[in-house]
Amino acid sequence: MKKQLEMVVEKVNEIALDTIEMTLSNVHAAKTAQPGQFLHLQVEGHALRRPISIADIDRENNFLTVLFKKLGDGTKRLAMYRPGMTIDALGPSGNGFSYEPSMKTVLLIGGGIGIPPLYNLGKQLKNKGIKVIAVLGYQSKEHVFYEEKFNELGETIVVTNDGSYGSRGFVTNVLDQVADFDYYFSCGPVPMLKAVTKALHGHQGYISLEERMGCGIGACFACVIPTDTEGGYRKICKDGPVFAVNEVIL
Amino acid sequence: MIDLTMDLPGLNLKNPIMPASGCFGFGREYSEFYDLSRLGAVIMKAATGDVRYGNNTPRVAETSSGMLNAIGLQNPGVEKIIENEVPFLANYAIPIIANVAGSTLEEYVKVALAFNKTESVNALELNISCPNVKEGGIQFGTDPDMAATVTEKVKEASNLPVYVKLSPNVSDIVGMAKAVEKAGADGLSMINTLTGMQIHLETKKPLLANKTGGLSGQAIKPIAIRMIYEVKQHVTIPIIGMGGISTAEDVLEFLLAGASAVAVGTANFQNPCVCPEIIDALPRTLEQYGFQSVLDAVGKGYEA
Numbered sequence: 063m064k065k066q067l068e069m070v071v072e073k074v075n076e077i078a079l080d081t082i083e084m085t086l087s088n089v090h091a092a093k094t095a096q097p098g099q100f101l102h103l104q105v106e107g108h109a110l111r112r113p114i115s116i117a118d119i120d121r122e123n124n125f126l127t128v129l130f131k132k133l134g135d136g137t138k139r140l141a142m143y144r145p146g147m148t149i150d151a152l153g154p155s156g157n158g159f160s161y162e163p164s165m166k167t168v169l170l171i172g173g174g175i176g177i178p179p180l181y182n183l184g185k186q187l188k189n190k191g192i193k194v195i196a197v198l199g200y201q202s203k204e205h206v207f208y209e210e211k212f213n214e215l216g217e218t219i220v221v222t223n224d225g226s227y228g229s230r231g232f233v234t235n236v237l238d239q240v241a242d243f244d245y246y247f248s249c250g251p252v253p254m255l256k257a258v259t260k261a262l263h264g265h266q267g268y269i270s271l272e273e274r275m276g277c278g279i280g281a282c283f284a285c286v287i288p289t290d291t292e293g294g295y296r297k298i299c300k301d302g303p304v305f306a307v308n309e310v311i312l
Numbered sequence: 313m314i315d316l317t318m319d320l321p322g323l324n325l326k327n328p329i330m331p332a333s334g335c336f337g338f339g340r341e342y343s344e345f346y347d348l349s350r351l352g353a354v355i356m357k358a359a360t361g362d363v364r365y366g367n368n369t370p371r372v373a374e375t376s377s378g379m380l381n382a383i384g385l386q387n388p389g390v391e392k393i394i395e396n397e398v399p400f401l402a403n404y405a406i407p408i409i410a411n412v413a414g415s416t417l418e419e420y421v422k423v424a425l426a427f428n429k430t431e432s433v434n435a436l437e438l439n440i441s442c443p444n445v446k447e448g449g450i451q452f453g454t455d456p457d458m459a460a461t462v463t464e465k466v467k468e469a470s471n472l473p474v475y476v477k478l479s480p481n482v483s484d485i486v487g488m489a490k491a492v493e494k495a496g497a498d499g500l501s502m503i504n505t506l507t508g509m510q511i512h513l514e515t516k517k518p519l520l521a522n523k524t525g526g527l528s529g530q531a532i533k534p535i536a537i538r539m540i541y542e543v544k545q546h547v548t549i550p551i552i553g554m555g556g557i558s559t560a561e562d563v564l565e566f567l568l569a570g571a572s573a574v575a576v577g578t579a580n581f582q583n584p585c586v587c588p589e590i591i592d593a594l595p596r597t598l599e600q601y602g603f604q605s606v607l608d609a610v611g612k613g614y615e616a
Contacts, residue, residue: 064344066583104582109529110374111582136374152584274370276381277581279344281337283357283386284372293365295386300341 067091067151069101071143072125078200078207080132081175082141083117085125091154092124097183098158098270098304101128102278104150105136112136113275113299115249116154117178117208118185126154129178129207152278156303159183159247159268167193169243170212171233171258173250174200179270180249181208184215195219195240199254203227217241234261256312267307273298287311314595315605318352318573320550321498322435322473323407325352325573328606329563329591332554332577333357333411333437333477334383338397339404345584349404350591355575356397358413358439359390361422368521373510378529378556379578380508382522385413390426402432409475412466413439420452420462424470436472437552438463438497441479441504453479453504456491463495473498475552478543480506480535489543500543501552501575503536529578530556537569544570544611558586560593564601568613572606 073085091101095116102111118127132138143149161168161183168187170180177198184194194216200206203226212218219236220228229236233250234257248258249270259269276284280300287296287310296302296310316327330353331342337357339348348354366386373380387393393410401408410433414420420438427433440462441453452462459476467474476492478485480503489500505526512519536555544551553571557563558579566574579586594606603609 063346064584066585108374109377109379109578109582110372274372276372276379277335277341277584279341279584281341282335282372282381282581283337283366283383284381285369286366286371286386287369288365293363295365 067153069126069149069151071145071147071149073145074141074143076141077129079204081129081205081207082132083127083129083207084140084143085127086149086151087124088126088151089124091126091151092119092121095119095126095154096158097186098179099154099156100303101126102152102155102275103140105140107139108136110136110276111152111278112140113155113278115179115270115303116182118182129175131175155278156299157301159270159304161187161190161192161245163190163192165192165245167195167241167243169240169246170194170196171246171248171250172196172198173233173254174205176250176254176270176272177208180247181211183247184212188215195243197221197233197236197240199223199233199250200227232257234258237261252312259307259312268304269307270304271298271302271310275299314598314603315607316591316594318606320552320572323353323409323573325407327352327591327594328567328573329587329594330355330409330552330573330575331580331587332575333439335577335580338393339401342580342584346588347404348401349406350588351406352573352591353407353409353434354401354404355409355437356393356401356411357387358385358411359387359393359423360385360413360415361390361419363387363389363392370520371522373519373525375508375510375527375529376531378527378531379581380510380520380525380527381505382520382525384522390423394426394430398430398432407434408432409435409437411437411439411477417462417465421465421469424466428469428471433472435498436466436470436474437501438466438474438476439504441477441481453488454482456487459488460491460495463492463497467496475499475501477501477504479504480532480539485539486542486546489547493547493549497549499550499552500547501554502543503532503539503555506532506535528556530558532556533562537565540566540571541569541614545614557590558582560590560597563590563594564597564609567606567609568611570611570613572610
């Protein structure tokens with residue numbers, strides 16, 4: 063039987079403007095988590111849990127790292143949790159990224175708080191000997207995080223919307239600078255994913271979607287995405303959040 | 313030994329706790345967390361005549377002590393539910409209540425008739441109060457004459473007891489309850505969600521794609537209690553109470569107001585095991601307040 067997990071807060075750091083990196087410990091979660099999965103965290107005093115994607119997995123120390131942005135009351139409250147406190151979590155939930163050892167070069171394209179789930183994926187890809195190229199988009203300089211970490215995985219191109227750091231514009235503006243790759247993995251806001259899938263039409267890839275969730279386990283139908291125009295759908299929390307690009311309609 | 317049993321039309325309940333329609337799907341996901349046979353009964357997600365995709369996303373938004381939802385009755389249609397979902401729930405020795413929805417009188421009748429074919433469903437919950445579909449639904453739930461007509465037609469069509477799920481979005485809840493009781497309802501289910509809206513400051517527009525949604529959760533509990541308390545004094549049919557229940561104390565409050573059983577909705581999202589936890593806690597709570605059975609507590613809130 064599945065059950066709620068009690069996760070202990072180990073570390074909390076503000077690593078960029080309004081961007082919190084939180085390390086949580088739990089044996090079950092750390093042993094089973096896959097890149098692209100999420101934790102559904104119960105923030106005290108809130109009616110709905112917050113789905114937060116897993117940025118890094120440390121199976122040796124039983125740590126999971128999550129990154130989130132302080133956007134509303136729930137995430138602001140979550141940012142106030144301190145080491146030693148516990149958080150009730152469901153998960154690791156959903157289907158994460160899948161990759162084949164036969165992949166040679168993989169392009170990671172992340173936008174804003176969609177970047178974190180690509181980090182552990184990139185680490186695993188690199189460990190398998192797969193070449194990693196990353197394109198990371200942020201609003202502006204003060205929002206940039208994990209640039210060094212991605213640099214360690216492979217060539218990393220940073221873009222900011224206002225041009226205050228790296229290239230100016232959107233992630234799609236620099237895709238023509240990227241060398242050949244055989245698969246791409248992308249996570250970010252829906253407008254970015256739309257632009258990315260359009261720009262990379264013909265390439266095989268996987269996208270990870272974000273949506274407001276209710277139950278987070280597939281029962282309430284809050285977070286669905288159409289698969290066709292005939293009423294077909296997938297549940298983002300349970301079937302996703304990662305989908306093959308041609309599996310869903312953005 | 314505290315007696316948790318309750319006998320209601322078509323429903324032989326070993327305890328008065330059931331998950332509310334729409335918050336539990338068809339039980340599969342929650343069956344991964346606990347043995348569903350622990351429940352008093354289960355109320356399935358709404359069935360419509362044909363497959364329905366529902367509304368665009370975002371479909372949910374958190375509010376103070378509650379949430380708004382505008383799913384839009386997404387479901388595979390009554391035939392698929394009977395074929396694929398009812399057999400799964402029938403594996404558990406608990407009564408199954410089918411929630412019946414529609415846009416037209418004919419659709420309600422079609423869905424009710426379809427459930428006659430299965431022996432595994434024990435009662436219908438007539439959903440005349442969904443605030444999230446464009447046509448039908450709520451208008452049957454806000455006009456007493458239309459509510460009475462749909463109740464009559466579904467009673468004629470069905471061979472099962474019918475619990476009419478009332479909308480709180482009315483000025484005279486007692487009038488609605490009396491109208492459906494007179495039309496032959498075997499019981500009431502109350503309350504559905506209250507229509508609400510949240511405006512997103514970033515976009516300056518309603519957050520939900522449907523603009524409005526149904527408010528549920530702890531925020532609506534006092535409204536449910538008040539409505540059940542008022543209605544129970546004017547009807548003789550039993551009430552399944554719902555609206556913001558998350559603890560055994562909440563359950564007792566609903567029983568005192570006049571509910572004979574309760575459904576737990578939004579609380580399942582915070583704690584997937586909330587129903588069995590309430591069932592475990594209920595005997596002690598009843599005892600603490602001087603009751604030997606669930607039946608003892610029903611309606612004690614207004615009796616002299």
